[in-house]
Amino acid sequence: MSICTARGFKATGAAVGIKGGGRLDAALVVSDHPVNCAAVFTQNKAPAAPVQLSKQHLSETQGVVKAVLLTSGNANAATGEPGLNAARTLTEAVATSLSCASDEVLLCQTGLIGIPFPLDSALDGVGGLASSLGSSESDGELAAKAIMTTDTFAKQVVIEGDGFVIGGMAKGAAMLEPDMATMLAVLSTDAELTPSEIKNALVGAVASSFNSLVVDGATSTNDTVIVLASGTAGRVDLESFEDALAKACVKLAEDMAVDAEGATKxxxxxxxxxxxxxxxxxxxxxxxxxxxxxxxxxxxxxxxxxxxxxxxxxxxxxxxxxxxxxxxxxxxxxxxxxxxxxxxxxxxxxxxxxxxxxxxxxxxxxxxxxxxxxxxxxxxxxxxxxx
The missing domain is CATH 3.10.20.340 (ArgJ beta chain, C-terminal domain)
Structure with missing residues (x-):
């Protein structure tokens, strides 16, 4: 049960030096070839550098993506132009390792706000993530663990659809309020879909899941939900896909509620x-x-x-x-x-x-x-x- 369950995807997780102490703090999700993609982002008026850059990349490629890099331990938010430069450098390092264009790499980051991103500590490790990519369940679990901050368990989901599969992972344990907040989610599917079809399904799924989750009323600078579609399963019934995606997102949102900071209920x-x-x-x-x-x-x-x-x-x-x-x-x-x-x-x-x-x-x-x-x-x- 992981982000790698859908055909056409690999993942990994590693310690690259953001958190320190050898703790997992970076994950990479990669498709076998550039795939159609859609995403929704925070409504916070002070979006973090990775949100700004990912929006730009999606616009430039018209929804075609090769990889998603996720880091934890530093939000790279409220970090100004140096933060944007760090975000660009990270995606360029991943692109070089995968031999793809840098705008085919999306970036998600989570952690402390207002702290300069430790680029010098993380860059070599991020550039080496591609060498450990795999498609096994354990590879997906490693990626899910690497994006955790105050989470106490890795949040993963797999939904079997009518001729297709959706796999996903998420993090989030606090600052959760409708319009999403300090939560990151990446979902993969082998269904063949256009970027606009993915976006329409995602907007509906988020409305009934992440945007219907309230923990503490705080909305973060970084929240992002991304869906990648490899197309290896061929065309699918759109309504069936929309239902399956909603179920996947609800499961991840429920895991966030269970794992909310300090919560017993x-x-x-x-x-x-x-x-x-x-x-x-x-x-x-x-x-x-x-x-x-x-x-x-x-x-x-x-x-x-x-x-x-x-x-x-x-x-x-x-x-x-x-x-x-x-x-x-x-x-x-x-x-x-x-x-x-x-x-x-x-x-x-x-x-x-x-x-x-x-x-x-x-x-x-x-x-x-x-x-x-x-x-x-x-x-x-x-x-x-x-x-």
């Missing part, structure tokens, strides 16, 4: 009965961002009053007289007041790793859900100093 908040799907998502996001709700989740306390307060202050149509709140499918409130329920059943659900909160506004057919987490002491411990 992964939570799916679903709002139904809204006036529109958009309002349902807005309402779910409002609840997901509530620190009070997150604290209740950490304490395994089904404090529905906090959920009611948050949904009722969202800028959406809401009438408390028709509003229902449930935990794990057990209704605890209706019409703005408590209802009799099996407290033991709810308590057992709150003790689980995955928790679900269902809110029915009773007004329309709109439905939307958001992934989030509780707020644990470990989050503060991890982020009270520069990390």
């Amino acid at each position: 992964a939570v799916r908040i679903t709002v139904s009965g809204a006036a529109t799907d958009e309002e349902a998502h807005q309402g779910a996001r409002k609840v997901a961002n509530s620190l009070l709700v997150k604290c209740s989740l950490n304490g395994e306390d089904p404090y529905w009053g906090r959920v009611l307060s948050e949904i009722a202050t969202a800028k959406i149509a809401c009438d408390p007289s028709s509003l229902s709140i449930s935990y794990g499918g057990t209704q605890v409130s209706f019409g703005g007041v408590a209802v009799a329920h099996d407290e033991a059943t709810v308590a057992a659900h709150m003790a689980e790793r995955w928790i679900s909160i269902e809110i029915d506004l009773g007004l329309g057919t709109g439905v939307g859900s958001i992934l989030t987490t509780d707020l644990g002491h470990g989050y503060i411990d991890e982020n009270r100093t520069t990390s």
Whole structure:
């Protein structure tokens, strides 16, 4: 199960000197030949050097890519022209090692913001990554491990489609908020697709996965999701591919929720009965961002009053007289007041790793859900100093 599962791709991971101490900090994903590609990037108004450069490269090649270089330990963000020069030098080193054009190499970087990128330490190692490329599951796993920062496990996925395969890897454990944030993901497929077909599928997949994930409300400078299509499986049904890509992205987003810094609970908040799907998502996001709700989740306390307060202050149509709140499918409130329920059943659900909160506004057919987490002491411990 790795980025190499789809035919036509190789990968590797190595320590190149960014983190120091011999820790893995660089990954390379390479296609057997230049392939069609699409990507989505952070909405942050201060995009990092790798985001700026990758956008430029995709524009220059019109969506044709040979390789993706990913480094961890330094975001190369807020580093000015020296940061851009470092990014260019890294992609040129990879291009030289692969005998391809430098604009056929995309770059993803993650780590500390505002720290000059240690180009002198990393350049030789990056230039040598191509010599260790392989297509085995272990090669893909090595790449997935190399992009981790505060992650505690490598995040990988494989989805078998109708005549095609999607493999992927991602990193992300904090600064996660809709519009993506400090998360990187690269997915490969052997389906034959045009860049525009990939982009359309990717936009939809990201909307239901990474952009529906809230951990701490922070949006990073570096987040990037890239899809590479080798075409070795031939043309495929577009709807089937879109469904498979969405499943792959949801799986990676769920792994991020489970691995969020300091979290003890992964939570799916679903709002139904809204006036529109958009309002349902807005309402779910409002609840997901509530620190009070997150604290209740950490304490395994089904404090529905906090959920009611948050949904009722969202800028959406809401009438408390028709509003229902449930935990794990057990209704605890209706019409703005408590209802009799099996407290033991709810308590057992709150003790689980995955928790679900269902809110029915009773007004329309709109439905939307958001992934989030509780707020644990470990989050503060991890982020009270520069990390």
